[in-house]
Amino acid sequence: MRMKKTFTLAIALLSAFAYAQDGAPAAPYYNGFNFNQAGTALRNALAAKITDTHVNQLTYQQAENAIMIVDRDPADGTNTNLLLIYGFSSSLCPASTADDAEHRRRNKNFDDDGSNNPCLWNREHTYPRALGIPDLGTSGPGADVHHLRACDKKRNANRDNDKFTDGSGNSGPVGSAWYPGDEWKGDIARMMMYMYLRYGNQCLPKNVAVGSVVASDPNMPAILLQWNADDPVSQYEDNRNTYLGNLANSFAQGNRNPFIDNPYLATLIWGGPAAQNRWPALSTPELLVEQTMVYPNPAVNNEITIQTEAEIEAIELISINGQLVQKVSKPVFSNNIYVLQNLPQGFYMIRVESPQGSVTKKVIVN
Numbered sequence: 001m002r003m004k005k006t007f008t009l010a011i012a013l014l015s016a017f018a019y020a021q022d023g024a025p026a027a028p029y030y031n032g033f034n035f036n037q038a039g040t041a042l043r044n045a046l047a048a049k050i051t052d053t054h055v056n057q058l059t060y061q062q063a064e065n066a067i068m069i070v071d072r073d074p075a076d077g078t079n080t081n082l083l084l085i086y087g088f089s090s091s092l093c094p095a096s097t098a099d100d101a102e103h104r105r106r107n108k109n110f111d112d113d114g115s116n117n118p119c120l121w122n123r124e125h126t127y128p129r130a131l132g133i134p135d136l137g138t139s140g141p142g143a144d145v146h147h148l149r150a151c152d153k154k155r156n157a158n159r160d161n162d163k164f165t166d167g168s169g170n171s172g173p174v175g176s177a178w179y180p181g182d183e184w185k186g187d188i189a190r191m192m193m194y195m196y197l198r199y200g201n202q203c204l205p206k207n208v209a210v211g212s213v214v215a216s217d218p219n220m221p222a223i224l225l226q227w228n229a230d231d232p233v234s235q236y237e238d239n240r241n242t243y244l245g246n247l248a249n250s251f252a253q254g255n256r257n258p259f260i261d262n263p264y265l266a267t268l269i270w271g272g273p274a275a276q277n278r279w280p281a282l283s284t285p286e287l288l289v290e291q292t293m294v295y296p297n298p299a300v301n302n303e304i305t306i307q308t309e310a311e312i313e314a315i316e317l318i319s320i321n322g323q324l325v326q327k328v329s330k331p332v333f334s335n336n337i338y339v340l341q342n343l344p345q346g347f348y349m350i351r352v353e354s355p356q357g358s359v360t361k362k363v364i365v366n
Contacts, residue, residue, distance in 0.1 A: 022278045029053070029245060029256055035282060038268040039216065039309025039336075046258050046265065047197040054198070054255040056247060060138040063145050064123060066251035068108045070240035071150040081105040083236065085124055085149035086159065086171035086181055103152050112153050124151030126188055127195045128161040132202050141199045145244055146257050147191045164188060164209040166223055177210055186231025189224040190259040193266055196220070198255075214270050215333055216311050225272030228263050232276040271311015271355050289359045294350055298364040304340045306352060308333075315340065316351040 025033065033049060035042075058066060073083040087104035106121035126147045129136040136142035155171070159178045167179025180188045195203035196219065206213055209221040237260045243249050245256035259266050264277035292308040306315060312333065317326040317340065325348065331338045340350075343365045351360045 024279055024281070026242070026245075026256065026261055030261075040269075041309070042265065043197060043269045046269075047200070050194070050198050050255045050258065053245075054144075054253050056253050057140065058143045058145065058251060058253060060143045062251050063143040063148055064111070066145045066244070067123060067148060067150050069249075069251065070145065070243050072108070073105050074236060074239065076105070080107055080109075082108045082121055082150040084121060084155075085126065085151050085187070086155050086184055087152065088170040088181060088183070103155055106150065106152065108150075120153040121150050122153045122156055124149050124156045124159070126191050127203055127208055130161045131163070131207050132199075133204070133207065134202065136202070141195065141203060144195070144198070145240075145251075145253065146194050146198070146255075149187075163207075164192075164223070165211070166226075182231070184231075185227035186233070186263070187237060189227040189231075190233075190237070190257060190263065190266075192224055193228070193259045194257040197258075214272060214311060215330075216309060216336070217270055220270050222272060225266060225270055225275070228259065228266050229273040229275040233260055233263060233278070267355060274355050292352055292359045292361075294352075294361040294363060297361075298366045299343060302341065302343045302345075302365055304343060304350065304363055304365070306338045306340070306350070307336055308352065308354075309336050310354040312338070312352060312354050314351075314353040316353070317343070318349040318351060320347045320349075 025035070030049075034045065037045060068082065071082045072079055073081045075083075082105065084104055084106055089104050106119060108121075110120055112120045112122040125136065125142065126149060127136065127141075129138075129142050132141060141147075158173065159171075162173065162176065162178035165174050165177035165179060167174045169182060171179055171181030171184065173179075179185075192203075192205045192208060196205050204219045205224055206219045206221055209223055211221045211223045214220050214222050214225065241257050241260040244253050246252050247254045262278045262282070263275035264279070264282060266272075267275045267277075268282075292306070292310065294304060294306055296305070306312075312331055313329070315328045315331050315338065316324060319325050325344075326340070328338075328340070345365050348363050348365065349360050350363055351358055
């Protein structure tokens with residue numbers, strides 16, 4: 001049974017976190033940022049933003065110290081237990097050390113550094129160090145808390161370096177891969193997207209998740225976009241994201257994960273199923289119109305070129321009297337370009353459909 005990620009924060013945490021608010025980008029972090037872009041342009045701009053603001057590079061020990069703050073279980077009023085990635089309720093560890101479940105919570109004082117307690121936690125690199133090209137190590141990406149999470153030591157070992165794959169219910173192995181669990185799959189997707197933007201080719205998402213990739217970016221598995229849409233942001237994610245972005249906090253990095261701030265940014269960049277849009281003013285149909293070009297007009301050699309960075313689901317050629325002349329479903333673009341060929345003479349409307357909406361252009365074929 002899926003456990004909803006809705007938490008009530010302990011009073012002791014109120015002073016540590018400033019909440020990210022729905023409705024508008026977090027200020028002053030995004031002040032002056034141009035959100036009137038999509039596709040590769042938006043991806044590159046966000047990558048530059050989170051790189052430029054990552055001014056505090058944590059050591060590996062500092063990263064562990066940060067985890068003991070940002071991964072506190074908000075349902076635990078004692079501030080003793082950490083909430084564990086991939087976690088779910090069971091009853092294999094005594095309440096005196098786990099306070100709830102073997103896999104879901106751990107006493108922060110019982111990590112794997114020399115303790116003999118069987119109910120231990122450690123640092124999980126959601127993007128495994130060994131899958132980085134090169135290896136992520138224990139500094140830089142290997143110590144980036146935006147993808148490090150407290151985890152049950154045994155489940156961390158069970159996951160090992162397995163790639164993520166689809167599944168259902170609680171976390172666990174699926175063949176030779178790993179399903180993070182219904183409750184955590186959105187977290188995983190947003191962390192993988194962050195690592196891709198922050199560290200580029202060293203942390204390609206296709207190297208950590210299995211399945212088909214999106215047409216607009218051969219490095220982005222479609223499964224991550226699906227998980228990002230299926231599992232909305234929790235208050236827990238907001239808390240750690242805001243803490244890590246605020247340099248006034250101990251062990252903060254200075255940068256934020258923009259896909260936690262608004263999962264819909266992933267939809268704007270890579271398409272796929274429409275994710276939670278936390279900023280209603282972020283209007284995608286207008287962006288689609290701006291970034292979709294149809295040329296030449298009038299057509300030359302009975303051909304029309306369609307250029308866009310959006311994920312396109314269909315292209316329709318409609319006659320002036322409304323008759324559907326031609327439809328291309330799931331067109332395969334090359335370098336963001338698709339060419340309609342052998343068009344008969346006449347006046348037409350070309351309708352381009354994407355998950356963000358549709359755009360219609362008038363064209364003439366002489």
